[in-house]
Amino acid sequence: MIPVSKLLVIGGSAGSLDILMQLLPELEADWPLAMIIVLHRKSDSDMLLARLLAGKTCLPLKEADEKDLLLPGHIYIAPSDYHLLIEPDGSLTLDASEKVNYSRPSIDVTFMSAAEVFGDRLYCILLSGANIDGTEGLKEVKELGGFIAVQDPEEAEVAFMPKHAMTVVPVDKVLGIREMISFVKELS
Protein backbone atom coordinates (compact mmCIF):
# COMPACT_ATOMS: atom_id res chain seq x y z
CA MET A 1 0.00 0.00 0.00
CA ILE A 2 2.81 2.41 0.92
CA PRO A 3 4.62 3.34 -2.30
CA VAL A 4 8.07 2.92 -0.76
CA SER A 5 9.37 -0.10 1.11
CA LYS A 6 11.98 1.50 3.35
CA LEU A 7 12.54 4.85 4.97
CA LEU A 8 15.60 6.70 6.27
CA VAL A 9 15.06 9.49 8.77
CA ILE A 10 17.95 11.77 9.66
CA GLY A 11 17.61 14.05 12.66
CA GLY A 12 20.02 16.83 13.45
CA SER A 13 20.49 20.00 15.43
CA ALA A 14 23.39 22.41 15.89
CA GLY A 15 26.31 21.45 13.65
CA SER A 16 24.37 19.05 11.40
CA LEU A 17 23.99 21.05 8.22
CA ASP A 18 27.58 20.52 7.20
CA ILE A 19 27.26 16.73 7.34
CA LEU A 20 24.16 16.81 5.17
CA MET A 21 26.01 18.99 2.66
CA GLN A 22 28.67 16.30 2.45
CA LEU A 23 26.30 13.34 2.42
CA LEU A 24 23.67 14.42 -0.10
CA PRO A 25 25.96 14.92 -3.12
CA GLU A 26 27.15 11.32 -2.74
CA LEU A 27 23.75 9.74 -3.35
CA GLU A 28 23.05 8.56 -6.85
CA ALA A 29 19.88 8.98 -8.85
CA ASP A 30 18.77 5.40 -8.30
CA TRP A 31 18.98 5.56 -4.49
CA PRO A 32 15.88 3.53 -3.63
CA LEU A 33 14.64 4.64 -0.19
CA ALA A 34 12.60 7.65 0.84
CA MET A 35 14.41 10.07 3.13
CA ILE A 36 13.10 12.53 5.70
CA ILE A 37 15.37 15.15 7.22
CA VAL A 38 14.38 16.81 10.49
CA LEU A 39 16.68 19.67 11.29
CA HIS A 40 16.34 22.10 14.20
CA ARG A 41 16.64 25.69 13.12
CA LYS A 42 15.46 29.15 13.89
CA SER A 43 11.73 29.34 13.37
CA ASP A 44 10.96 31.06 10.11
CA SER A 45 8.76 30.01 7.28
CA ASP A 46 11.01 30.55 4.31
CA MET A 47 12.27 27.61 2.34
CA LEU A 48 15.93 28.54 2.47
CA LEU A 49 17.06 25.20 3.90
CA ALA A 50 15.23 23.14 1.27
CA ARG A 51 16.64 25.32 -1.50
CA LEU A 52 20.13 25.03 -0.08
CA LEU A 53 19.97 21.25 0.23
CA ALA A 54 18.21 20.74 -3.10
CA GLY A 55 21.26 22.23 -4.76
CA LYS A 56 23.41 19.49 -3.25
CA THR A 57 21.67 16.41 -4.61
CA CYS A 58 20.47 14.94 -7.87
CA LEU A 59 17.50 13.41 -6.04
CA PRO A 60 14.22 15.32 -5.87
CA LEU A 61 14.25 17.20 -2.57
CA LYS A 62 11.50 19.42 -1.21
CA GLU A 63 10.12 20.93 1.94
CA ALA A 64 7.36 18.57 3.01
CA ASP A 65 3.80 19.63 2.35
CA GLU A 66 0.91 18.04 4.15
CA LYS A 67 -0.42 14.93 2.32
CA ASP A 68 2.82 14.49 0.34
CA LEU A 69 3.32 10.82 -0.39
CA LEU A 70 6.65 9.21 0.47
CA LEU A 71 8.21 8.07 -2.80
CA PRO A 72 11.37 6.10 -3.56
CA GLY A 73 14.42 8.29 -4.11
CA HIS A 74 12.66 11.40 -2.79
CA ILE A 75 13.90 13.57 0.08
CA TYR A 76 11.56 15.55 2.33
CA ILE A 77 12.58 18.32 4.73
CA ALA A 78 10.39 18.90 7.80
CA PRO A 79 9.23 22.53 7.55
CA SER A 80 10.11 24.90 10.35
CA ASP A 81 7.48 25.31 13.05
CA TYR A 82 5.67 22.04 12.25
CA HIS A 83 6.15 18.50 13.46
CA LEU A 84 6.19 15.92 10.71
CA LEU A 85 4.15 12.72 11.12
CA ILE A 86 3.71 9.71 8.85
CA GLU A 87 0.30 8.21 8.14
CA PRO A 88 -0.30 4.48 7.76
CA ASP A 89 -0.65 4.97 3.98
CA GLY A 90 2.78 6.61 3.70
CA SER A 91 1.50 10.16 3.36
CA LEU A 92 2.78 13.02 5.51
CA THR A 93 0.95 15.07 8.10
CA LEU A 94 2.13 18.40 9.45
CA ASP A 95 1.29 19.20 13.03
CA ALA A 96 1.49 22.58 14.75
CA SER A 97 1.12 21.26 18.29
CA GLU A 98 3.31 21.99 21.33
CA LYS A 99 7.07 21.98 20.95
CA VAL A 100 8.81 18.81 22.09
CA ASN A 101 12.25 19.22 23.67
CA TYR A 102 11.90 22.93 22.93
CA SER A 103 11.78 22.00 19.26
CA ARG A 104 9.31 22.09 16.40
CA PRO A 105 9.95 20.17 14.28
CA SER A 106 11.01 17.62 16.87
CA ILE A 107 13.20 14.68 15.89
CA ASP A 108 11.54 12.44 18.50
CA VAL A 109 8.12 13.06 17.00
CA THR A 110 9.14 12.00 13.49
CA PHE A 111 11.28 9.05 14.66
CA MET A 112 8.35 7.70 16.69
CA SER A 113 5.78 8.24 14.01
CA ALA A 114 8.02 6.62 11.38
CA ALA A 115 8.61 3.65 13.67
CA GLU A 116 4.89 2.98 14.00
CA VAL A 117 4.44 2.81 10.25
CA PHE A 118 7.73 1.33 9.04
CA GLY A 119 8.78 -0.90 11.97
CA ASP A 120 11.84 -2.91 10.91
CA ARG A 121 11.97 -1.20 7.51
CA LEU A 122 13.15 2.00 9.12
CA TYR A 123 16.66 3.44 9.49
CA CYS A 124 17.29 6.41 11.76
CA ILE A 125 20.45 8.44 12.16
CA LEU A 126 20.93 11.09 14.83
CA LEU A 127 23.49 13.79 14.13
CA SER A 128 25.28 16.56 16.00
CA GLY A 129 23.44 18.79 18.47
CA ALA A 130 23.12 20.32 21.92
CA ASN A 131 19.64 18.96 22.64
CA ILE A 132 18.27 15.68 24.00
CA ASP A 133 15.81 15.49 21.11
CA GLY A 134 16.02 12.19 19.23
CA THR A 135 16.90 9.90 22.11
CA GLU A 136 13.36 8.87 23.07
CA GLY A 137 12.55 8.42 19.42
CA LEU A 138 15.53 6.15 18.82
CA LYS A 139 14.44 4.07 21.80
CA GLU A 140 11.07 3.52 20.27
CA VAL A 141 12.46 2.84 16.79
CA LYS A 142 14.67 0.16 18.31
CA GLU A 143 11.75 -1.40 20.19
CA LEU A 144 9.75 -1.64 17.01
CA GLY A 145 12.58 -3.32 15.15
CA GLY A 146 14.16 -0.42 13.29
CA PHE A 147 17.86 0.25 12.80
CA ILE A 148 19.41 3.12 14.75
CA ALA A 149 22.72 4.90 14.38
CA VAL A 150 24.32 8.08 15.66
CA GLN A 151 27.04 10.26 14.34
CA ASP A 152 30.35 9.55 16.05
CA PRO A 153 30.42 12.13 18.88
CA GLU A 154 34.17 12.44 18.35
CA GLU A 155 33.49 13.88 14.92
CA ALA A 156 30.31 15.78 15.72
CA GLU A 157 30.54 19.54 15.91
CA VAL A 158 28.39 19.36 19.05
CA ALA A 159 28.79 15.94 20.64
CA PHE A 160 26.02 16.16 23.23
CA MET A 161 23.07 14.89 21.20
CA PRO A 162 24.55 11.66 19.79
CA LYS A 163 26.40 11.04 23.06
CA HIS A 164 23.23 11.41 25.08
CA ALA A 165 21.42 8.94 22.84
CA MET A 166 24.25 6.43 23.26
CA THR A 167 24.02 6.55 27.04
CA VAL A 168 20.29 5.82 26.99
CA VAL A 169 19.80 3.36 24.17
CA PRO A 170 22.14 0.78 22.67
CA VAL A 171 22.66 2.04 19.14
CA ASP A 172 23.33 -0.33 16.26
CA LYS A 173 26.12 1.76 14.80
CA VAL A 174 28.28 4.77 15.55
CA LEU A 175 29.19 6.37 12.27
CA GLY A 176 32.02 8.67 11.30
CA ILE A 177 31.23 10.84 8.31
CA ARG A 178 32.99 8.56 5.78
CA GLU A 179 31.23 5.50 7.18
CA MET A 180 27.93 7.33 7.23
CA ILE A 181 28.21 8.19 3.57
CA SER A 182 28.93 4.62 2.51
CA PHE A 183 26.29 3.27 4.88
CA VAL A 184 23.58 5.49 3.44
CA LYS A 185 24.73 4.96 -0.14
CA GLU A 186 24.49 1.22 0.23
CA LEU A 187 21.01 1.11 1.73
CA SER A 188 18.70 -0.82 -0.54
Next chain:
Amino acid sequence: MDSLRHLKDEEIVILLNDLLEQYGYDFTDYSFASVKRRLQRVYTTDRFPSFAEFRYRVKSDPVYLTYLMEQITVNVTEMFRDPAFFEALRKHVLPVLATYPFIRIWHAGCSTGEEVYSMAILLHEMDLLHKSVIYATDINESVLEKARKGIFPLAHMQQYSQNYQQSGGQQEFSRYYAANYEYAKFSELLSEKIIFAAHNLVTDRSFNEFQLIVCRNVLIYFNKDLQDKVLHLFSDSLEQLGFMALGAKETLRFTSIASLFKPIVQKEKIWRKIST
Protein backbone atom coordinates in the same frame (compact mmCIF):
# COMPACT_ATOMS: atom_id res chain seq x y z
CA MET B 1 14.37 -0.96 29.46
CA ASP B 2 11.00 0.04 30.88
CA SER B 3 8.82 0.56 27.87
CA LEU B 4 5.47 2.24 28.10
CA ARG B 5 2.67 0.37 26.44
CA HIS B 6 1.65 1.54 23.03
CA LEU B 7 -1.93 1.88 21.96
CA LYS B 8 -2.61 -0.30 18.96
CA ASP B 9 -4.16 1.06 15.80
CA GLU B 10 -7.24 -1.10 16.44
CA GLU B 11 -7.62 0.41 19.91
CA ILE B 12 -7.51 3.91 18.45
CA VAL B 13 -10.27 2.91 16.05
CA ILE B 14 -12.39 1.54 18.91
CA LEU B 15 -11.95 4.74 20.90
CA LEU B 16 -12.82 6.95 17.94
CA ASN B 17 -15.96 4.89 17.39
CA ASP B 18 -16.92 5.38 21.04
CA LEU B 19 -16.49 9.14 20.72
CA LEU B 20 -18.66 9.15 17.63
CA GLU B 21 -21.41 6.83 18.81
CA GLN B 22 -21.70 8.04 22.35
CA TYR B 23 -20.91 11.73 22.04
CA GLY B 24 -21.29 12.56 18.36
CA TYR B 25 -17.67 13.72 18.00
CA ASP B 26 -16.38 12.45 14.69
CA PHE B 27 -12.60 12.15 14.52
CA THR B 28 -12.64 9.36 11.95
CA ASP B 29 -11.67 11.75 9.15
CA TYR B 30 -8.87 13.34 11.14
CA SER B 31 -5.23 12.57 10.44
CA PHE B 32 -4.77 9.16 12.03
CA ALA B 33 -1.12 9.73 12.93
CA SER B 34 -1.93 12.97 14.71
CA VAL B 35 -4.93 11.65 16.66
CA LYS B 36 -3.01 8.53 17.60
CA ARG B 37 -0.11 10.57 18.90
CA ARG B 38 -2.42 12.76 21.00
CA LEU B 39 -4.29 9.78 22.44
CA GLN B 40 -1.05 7.96 23.18
CA ARG B 41 0.19 11.02 25.05
CA VAL B 42 -2.91 11.16 27.24
CA TYR B 43 -2.77 7.41 27.82
CA THR B 44 0.86 7.59 28.93
CA THR B 45 0.55 10.79 30.98
CA ASP B 46 -2.52 9.59 32.85
CA ARG B 47 -0.91 6.21 33.49
CA PHE B 48 -3.80 3.97 32.60
CA PRO B 49 -3.00 0.37 33.46
CA SER B 50 -4.82 -0.94 30.40
CA PHE B 51 -6.69 0.16 27.32
CA ALA B 52 -9.91 -1.19 28.83
CA GLU B 53 -9.63 1.22 31.76
CA PHE B 54 -8.84 4.12 29.47
CA ARG B 55 -11.87 3.29 27.37
CA TYR B 56 -14.11 2.91 30.41
CA ARG B 57 -13.04 6.31 31.74
CA VAL B 58 -13.78 8.00 28.43
CA LYS B 59 -17.18 6.36 28.20
CA SER B 60 -18.28 6.94 31.78
CA ASP B 61 -16.78 10.26 32.86
CA PRO B 62 -18.06 13.38 31.08
CA VAL B 63 -15.53 15.60 32.85
CA TYR B 64 -12.74 13.40 31.57
CA LEU B 65 -14.25 13.54 28.10
CA THR B 66 -14.04 17.34 28.10
CA TYR B 67 -10.40 17.10 29.07
CA LEU B 68 -9.75 14.44 26.43
CA MET B 69 -11.38 16.54 23.71
CA GLU B 70 -9.08 19.40 24.58
CA GLN B 71 -6.12 17.04 24.44
CA ILE B 72 -6.99 15.42 21.10
CA THR B 73 -7.41 18.71 19.31
CA VAL B 74 -4.39 20.97 19.04
CA ASN B 75 -4.78 24.20 20.99
CA VAL B 76 -1.44 25.82 20.39
CA THR B 77 -1.83 29.43 19.34
CA GLU B 78 -0.46 32.88 19.98
CA MET B 79 -1.36 36.51 19.38
CA PHE B 80 -0.31 37.83 15.99
CA ARG B 81 1.08 34.38 15.16
CA ASP B 82 2.98 34.74 11.87
CA PRO B 83 3.19 38.55 12.00
CA ALA B 84 3.51 38.78 8.21
CA PHE B 85 0.04 37.28 7.91
CA PHE B 86 -1.48 39.96 10.10
CA GLU B 87 0.45 42.59 8.22
CA ALA B 88 -1.12 41.26 5.02
CA LEU B 89 -4.58 41.51 6.58
CA ARG B 90 -3.83 45.10 7.55
CA LYS B 91 -2.59 46.04 4.10
CA HIS B 92 -4.61 43.99 1.66
CA VAL B 93 -7.83 42.76 3.26
CA LEU B 94 -9.12 45.20 5.86
CA PRO B 95 -8.90 48.27 3.56
CA VAL B 96 -11.33 46.46 1.25
CA LEU B 97 -13.63 45.44 4.08
CA ALA B 98 -13.57 49.04 5.28
CA THR B 99 -15.71 50.01 2.31
CA TYR B 100 -18.60 47.82 3.52
CA PRO B 101 -21.23 49.20 5.88
CA PHE B 102 -21.04 46.11 8.08
CA ILE B 103 -18.27 43.53 8.45
CA ARG B 104 -18.82 39.91 9.34
CA ILE B 105 -15.79 37.71 10.06
CA TRP B 106 -15.76 34.01 10.89
CA HIS B 107 -12.75 32.71 12.76
CA ALA B 108 -13.10 28.92 12.61
CA GLY B 109 -11.11 26.74 15.00
CA CYS B 110 -10.25 29.73 17.16
CA SER B 111 -9.05 27.70 20.15
CA THR B 112 -8.33 29.93 23.17
CA GLY B 113 -8.87 33.06 21.11
CA GLU B 114 -5.44 34.68 20.83
CA GLU B 115 -5.76 35.26 17.09
CA VAL B 116 -9.30 36.53 17.45
CA TYR B 117 -8.23 39.23 19.88
CA SER B 118 -5.42 40.06 17.46
CA MET B 119 -8.00 40.53 14.71
CA ALA B 120 -10.08 42.74 16.99
CA ILE B 121 -7.02 44.89 17.65
CA LEU B 122 -6.45 45.32 13.91
CA LEU B 123 -10.08 46.29 13.38
CA HIS B 124 -9.93 48.69 16.29
CA GLU B 125 -6.80 50.38 14.96
CA MET B 126 -8.38 50.83 11.54
CA ASP B 127 -11.49 52.21 13.19
CA LEU B 128 -13.61 49.33 11.88
CA LEU B 129 -14.40 47.45 15.06
CA HIS B 130 -17.58 49.41 15.75
CA LYS B 131 -19.14 48.08 12.55
CA SER B 132 -17.74 44.55 12.77
CA VAL B 133 -18.78 41.25 14.30
CA ILE B 134 -16.33 38.39 14.68
CA TYR B 135 -17.87 34.95 15.04
CA ALA B 136 -15.21 32.85 16.72
CA THR B 137 -15.94 29.15 16.83
CA ASP B 138 -14.30 25.99 18.05
CA ILE B 139 -15.33 22.39 18.66
CA ASN B 140 -14.29 22.60 22.35
CA GLU B 141 -16.51 24.41 24.80
CA SER B 142 -13.67 24.45 27.34
CA VAL B 143 -11.26 26.44 25.17
CA LEU B 144 -14.07 28.84 24.24
CA GLU B 145 -14.61 29.46 27.91
CA LYS B 146 -10.98 30.57 28.16
CA ALA B 147 -11.31 32.65 25.01
CA ARG B 148 -14.36 34.50 26.33
CA LYS B 149 -12.42 35.59 29.39
CA GLY B 150 -9.66 37.11 27.29
CA ILE B 151 -7.13 36.38 30.00
CA PHE B 152 -3.73 35.17 28.88
CA PRO B 153 -0.46 34.54 30.74
CA LEU B 154 1.47 37.75 31.31
CA ALA B 155 4.68 35.85 30.55
CA HIS B 156 3.65 35.65 26.89
CA MET B 157 3.12 39.37 26.45
CA GLN B 158 6.69 40.16 25.50
CA GLN B 159 6.51 37.72 22.58
CA TYR B 160 3.03 38.92 21.60
CA SER B 161 4.12 42.53 21.75
CA GLN B 162 7.02 41.70 19.44
CA ASN B 163 4.69 39.88 17.04
CA TYR B 164 2.34 42.84 17.14
CA GLN B 165 5.07 45.27 16.20
CA GLN B 166 6.34 43.02 13.42
CA SER B 167 2.82 42.92 12.03
CA GLY B 168 2.94 46.70 11.67
CA GLY B 169 1.40 47.65 15.02
CA GLN B 170 2.24 51.23 16.00
CA GLN B 171 0.76 51.44 19.46
CA GLU B 172 2.04 50.48 22.85
CA PHE B 173 0.77 46.86 22.97
CA SER B 174 0.22 47.05 26.73
CA ARG B 175 -2.60 49.54 26.25
CA TYR B 176 -4.84 46.64 25.23
CA TYR B 177 -4.65 44.72 28.48
CA ALA B 178 -4.59 45.16 32.20
CA ALA B 179 -1.85 43.24 33.98
CA ASN B 180 -2.81 41.48 37.14
CA TYR B 181 -0.36 39.15 38.90
CA GLU B 182 0.56 36.56 36.28
CA TYR B 183 -2.21 37.41 33.87
CA ALA B 184 -3.11 39.95 31.24
CA LYS B 185 -6.79 40.64 30.82
CA PHE B 186 -7.65 42.06 27.43
CA SER B 187 -9.93 45.04 27.16
CA GLU B 188 -13.65 44.44 26.86
CA LEU B 189 -13.60 47.02 24.13
CA LEU B 190 -12.17 44.18 22.03
CA SER B 191 -14.35 41.29 23.18
CA GLU B 192 -17.55 43.28 22.84
CA LYS B 193 -17.60 42.57 19.13
CA ILE B 194 -16.66 38.90 19.35
CA ILE B 195 -19.22 36.12 19.57
CA PHE B 196 -17.68 32.90 20.83
CA ALA B 197 -19.73 29.81 20.01
CA ALA B 198 -19.30 26.05 19.68
CA HIS B 199 -19.25 24.85 16.11
CA ASN B 200 -18.05 21.52 14.79
CA LEU B 201 -16.61 21.80 11.29
CA VAL B 202 -17.16 18.09 10.76
CA THR B 203 -20.88 18.00 11.46
CA ASP B 204 -22.28 21.52 11.66
CA ARG B 205 -23.48 23.68 8.81
CA SER B 206 -22.97 27.21 7.73
CA PHE B 207 -24.68 29.79 9.93
CA ASN B 208 -24.18 33.07 8.12
CA GLU B 209 -22.51 34.81 5.18
CA PHE B 210 -19.15 36.39 5.79
CA GLN B 211 -16.71 38.72 4.08
CA LEU B 212 -13.70 37.07 5.69
CA ILE B 213 -13.16 33.55 6.97
CA VAL B 214 -9.98 32.77 8.89
CA CYS B 215 -9.10 29.14 9.60
CA ARG B 216 -5.43 28.55 10.24
CA ASN B 217 -3.71 25.28 11.09
CA VAL B 218 -6.96 23.37 11.36
CA LEU B 219 -7.21 21.70 7.95
CA ILE B 220 -3.79 20.07 8.35
CA TYR B 221 -5.38 17.68 10.85
CA PHE B 222 -8.09 16.55 8.42
CA ASN B 223 -7.92 13.95 5.68
CA LYS B 224 -8.48 14.97 2.07
CA ASP B 225 -12.23 14.26 2.03
CA LEU B 226 -12.89 16.23 5.17
CA GLN B 227 -10.69 19.09 3.97
CA ASP B 228 -12.74 19.24 0.84
CA LYS B 229 -16.01 19.17 2.71
CA VAL B 230 -14.91 21.96 5.06
CA LEU B 231 -13.58 24.09 2.21
CA HIS B 232 -16.97 23.82 0.53
CA LEU B 233 -18.61 24.88 3.77
CA PHE B 234 -16.32 27.92 3.85
CA SER B 235 -16.90 28.73 0.21
CA ASP B 236 -20.67 28.52 0.69
CA SER B 237 -20.38 30.77 3.73
CA LEU B 238 -18.48 33.51 1.91
CA GLU B 239 -20.02 36.42 0.09
CA GLN B 240 -18.99 37.04 -3.48
CA LEU B 241 -15.55 38.72 -3.30
CA GLY B 242 -15.14 37.54 0.28
CA PHE B 243 -11.71 36.57 1.60
CA MET B 244 -10.45 33.26 2.92
CA ALA B 245 -7.28 32.90 4.98
CA LEU B 246 -5.58 29.59 5.78
CA GLY B 247 -2.45 28.50 7.68
CA ALA B 248 1.09 28.73 6.35
CA LYS B 249 1.14 25.14 5.10
CA GLU B 250 -2.46 24.94 3.90
CA THR B 251 -3.62 25.62 0.38
CA LEU B 252 -6.60 25.77 -1.95
CA ARG B 253 -4.49 24.52 -4.81
CA PHE B 254 -5.58 21.14 -6.13
CA THR B 255 -8.87 21.33 -4.23
CA SER B 256 -12.28 21.24 -5.88
CA ILE B 257 -12.98 24.89 -5.01
CA ALA B 258 -9.64 26.19 -6.31
CA SER B 259 -11.20 27.61 -9.48
CA LEU B 260 -13.63 29.77 -7.48
CA PHE B 261 -10.82 31.63 -5.78
CA LYS B 262 -7.84 33.71 -6.72
CA PRO B 263 -4.80 34.21 -4.52
CA ILE B 264 -4.48 37.72 -3.09
CA VAL B 265 -1.36 37.33 -0.99
CA GLN B 266 -0.03 33.95 -1.98
CA LYS B 267 2.71 33.72 0.60
CA GLU B 268 0.31 34.47 3.44
CA LYS B 269 -2.35 32.10 2.11
CA ILE B 270 -5.09 34.64 1.50
CA TRP B 271 -7.60 34.05 -1.30
CA ARG B 272 -10.58 35.92 -2.66
CA LYS B 273 -13.78 34.35 -3.92
CA ILE B 274 -14.25 35.43 -7.51
CA SER B 275 -17.11 33.20 -8.64
CA THR B 276 -19.80 30.92 -7.28
